[in-house]
Amino acid sequence: MATPIISINDLHAHVGQTVTLQAWLYDKTPKGKLIFLQARDGTGRCQCVMFKGDFDEATFEAAKALPQESSLTITGVVKADPRAPGVPGGFELGVKEIAIVQTSAEYPITPKEHGIEFLMDNRHLWIRSARQWALLRVRATVMRAIRSWLDGRGFLEMSTPILTPSAAEGTTNLFEVGYFDDKAYLAQTGQLYNEANIFAFGRVYCFGPTFRAEKSKTRRHLTEFWMVEPEIAFCDLDQLLEIEEQFVSHIVQTVLRENANELKTLDRDVSKLAHIAPPFPRITYDDAVAKLIEMQAGLRAGTPVLRHDGKPLEGIEDPALLDITWGMDFGAPHETALTQLCAKPVFVTGFPTAIKAFYMEPYPGRPEVCKSADLLAPEGYGEIIGGSERISDPARLEERIREHGLPMDPYRWYVDLRKYGSVPHSGFGLGVERTVTWICGTEHIREASPFPRLINRMYP
RNA sequence: UCCUCGAUAGCUCAAUGGUAGAGCAACCGGCUGUUAACCGGUAGGUUACAGGUUCGAGCCCUGUUCGAGGAGCCA
Structure with a gap:
């Protein structure tokens, strides 16, 4: 019997029902006779749980070996479980069937840290x-x-x-x-x-x-x-x-x-x-310039003008960055200082x-x-x-x-x-x-x- | 255009001028509640490029390329 295909952000409306997700593997944690698959489908992420006893050997071993970002259709029973991670989280799928659409090639972006150049090269x-x-x-x-x-x-x-x-x-x-x-x-x-x-x-x-x-x-x-x-x-x-x-x-x-x-x-x-x-x-340019001059003087005198929340200004390493005379346009440091007020x-x-x-x-x-x-x-x-x-x-x-x-x-x-x-x-x-x-x-x-x-x- | 910093394994980073290393990813094995899991093992290198100093350079010097942060300008 065909089960309804639903989105992960709709899981909450299907607790106790058998549903199908069309998704990609975001991450997985194999634990012997138990596998946690984290699936994402564009609307959210949810955990899918596989127990070894519910599957034939080949299916279970294939799931255990799935690379990150493999495409899948997963059918299972929706459960509310506060332990389940994801977005929105709190719901997981007890997997009954899993079909691999494609086994992904080795995926370059791991859940660990990466540098910005690498990430930008892999923006897609x-x-x-x-x-x-x-x-x-x-x-x-x-x-x-x-x-x-x-x-x-x-x-x-x-x-x-x-x-x-x-x-x-x-x-x-x-x-x-x-x-x-x-x-x-x-x-x-x-x-x-x-x-x-x-x-x-x-x-x-x-x-x-x-x-x-x-x-x-x-x-x-x-x-x-x-x-x-x-x-x-x-x-x-x-x-x-x-x-x-x-x-x-x-x-x-x-x-x-x-x-x-x-x-x-x-x-x-x-x-x-x-x-x-x-x-x-609202603050006029005239008043803003006066305020900036006051803030710069405060920084130099060690009696700084405080932020709106009473904390000291951030992001102004050098008071000279606040140099200004009437008629000059604001630079980034001026805006940074003003907005903190x-x-x-x-x-x-x-x-x-x-x-x-x-x-x-x-x-x-x-x-x-x-x-x-x-x-x-x-x-x-x-x-x-x-x-x-x-x-x-x-x-x-x-x-x-x-x-x-x-x-x-x-x-x-x-x-x-x-x-x-x-x-x-x-x-x-x-x-x-x-x-x-x-x-x-x-x-x-x-x-x-x-x-x-x-x-x-x-x-x- | 200017200033500062950087480039070492697929990724993130170590390595007093003296044998090139770890974690993750990959591969093999183990584990029934993991949250970037964990444990054991295997494999992985033209140290950005070109030249120089030195008995010896990833490390010091010069140049080049690429990148990051900031300034100017702006949303």
Whole structure:
């Protein structure tokens, strides 16, 4: 009689029943007349137990010799047993039949420790490992939460081009590709096109891969990453920040609700995420610079400014890393220091106009700062959102394009948008992998992408 | 582009300038509750590459390649 084929994450609903799993062997522990097989099927992992007396000699010996990652169908009775390891765990299969689909070749990734180069060379296999599996499941939840939140609030998903004729903010960081007899560049943002889209649809977002040819070699950078960019008509910077904090909170809370097992696998301290809810604190660039100067002085004087939880700052080995004067952009150490002052993500608003993109609206009466806001994730994870209110006046926009030394022709259509019913409008871009890295509490962004592209890595 | 560190068995790592070693994986044997099981045994090496110093180099020197971490820039 055929038994039902079920997923490991559905085991709890089949206690006492005979079911079939289609799975791979994650690990095994043979113990003489008893074998523990740990099976994974993409939805979870569970222990399957074989007793020698239940099988003929050949079947039992074959099972005992199975290499890691062999593919199997296993039929048995589901039992609740608190001793059973796995994800979600607590259930095991008392094996009645086992069929080997393929006996795996010797599998390179053992349950022991490995170096990062080896693991990256074997990324196509590494994604099967518990930690990577959990991370990428969280990533999928993050992407789903992004879409469902925006779709539920009147945002229309609009695809923006990946092949673009020129840069929004200079071409040095762009990948150049041949385009018949011409050149094209891989998009580093869909924002400008989204600004056209809002005049047709009101609120839109684009969601796709983004490319940066930066020669960055840090734990925060990929050359190809996914970014969601909402853009909203009739929206100023203050309204934008409210949207951002609700959006980010929704993403975090969705992962907490749906990926508890994954976060446990990752050993993530969820108490650092549970309280993520609006409102997020706001600090102006002016105040942030003053705070950084104070923090640097504190470190040097031996009377350091403490973190939000009362502990000393971490990750600032040398106070000189906090060097800053008004007008400078923040580096990673500045972000690391600032984010430790707060348990929630923090908005830094009003950056100097000179260090930001040409399209950002200056503050009335104070044109040296603009209506921009970065959102910095806690625990030193850094910038996950960059956003701003865009210039709505055509003359001012043209002026800013000239000041940046950009050619006017490619931006003709962009200026055009301000001539036909211009309105205050704002938008932001959220980096998916950085968000996943923060939520998962992971060291390096490369683990937040299934097949990360890094400055020195395109294989596999 | 710059700074720092690294490269030894399939993997993770040891080895005062003096015979190249362990754990895991593989292979053989044992074990009915393991959680990276454990116990016994077998096999496994062009010490990244090129040159130099030395009686003798995995180790010291020079260069190259590759990798890791960080800076700048950014999400």
